[in-house]
Amino acid sequence: MTKPADLPDTIPVFPLPGALLVPRARLPLHIFEPRYLAMVEDCLKTPERLIGMVQPCPGPGKQDPAPLQRIGCAGRLTQFSETEDGRYMITLSGMSRYRVLEEVEGFTPYRRARVxxxxxxxxxxxxxHDPNFDRSRFLDLLGRYFAARNLSTAWDSLKEAEDELRVNSLSMLLDFEPEDKQALLEAPSLSTRRETLVTLIEYTLRGGEGGGELMQ
Incomplete structure (x- = not known):
């Protein structure tokens, strides 16, 4: 089993607002900007093949580059294909969260951090596993949420999924605000992530901002 000591101290980071990756989940990405094409090519040359997903910090005005949240999640590049016009379609498999210590200056067009x-x-x-997961209540809440937002999904697959897969998939795919995605990422356990997810869904049903699109 991989241990923290086996992971590199410096990794490339990909600041992408609203994109959430959590451990043991998969995140498909479409890569087309030249700096991130270079990041993928360099990543493929390393034994770990890690890319650190991270949220830019929210705030008034725009800073370039935007400050990074202190906690992100690194994924191992496990699927890779190239389109005829030079874009990449990749999949990151979530490995571990990390804490950003400092950004590393260098000659790469993409950002790197010591973590x-x-x-x-x-x-x-x-x-x-989530021993306190009331699945029936949770699925009833989701049903009301989908109906209110005019969403559709593979309902049978969702009902049959394991607790972690169900909670993590919904956390990643529902269109919450970036700061809400960060709260889901930083949840210390599956139980607290599920509780945060329920709170966000209930807030949306009460007419709050956020919530939106469940991708297939």
Missing amino acids: SWTGFDNDLGKTE
Whole structure:
């Protein structure tokens, strides 16, 4: 099993607002900007093949480059294909969250950071379970949410999914605000992520902002 000590101290980081990756989940990405094409090509040359997804910090005005949230999640590049016009379609498999210590100056067109994996040992472990998960109540809430937002999904697959896959997939795919995605990422356990997800869905049903599109 991979241990935090096996992971590199410096990784490329991909600041992408609203894109959430969590451990043991998969994130498909369409890469087309030249700097990120270079990032993918360099990543493929490394033994770990890690890319750190991270949210830019919200705030008034625009800073270039935007400051980064302190916690992100690194994914291993596990699928890769190239289109005829030079774009890449990749999939990252979530490995572990990390804490950004500092950005690393260098000659790459993309950003890199020195990171710490301390405190996220469970991310590299086995599938998490949620012993207090009231599945019937949760699915009823989702049904009302889908109806209110005119969404559709593979309902049977969602009902049959394991707790971790169900909670993590919905956390990643529902169109919450970036700061809400960050709260889901930083949840210390599957139970707290599920509680945060329920709170966000209930807030949306009460007429709050956020919520939106479940991608197939």
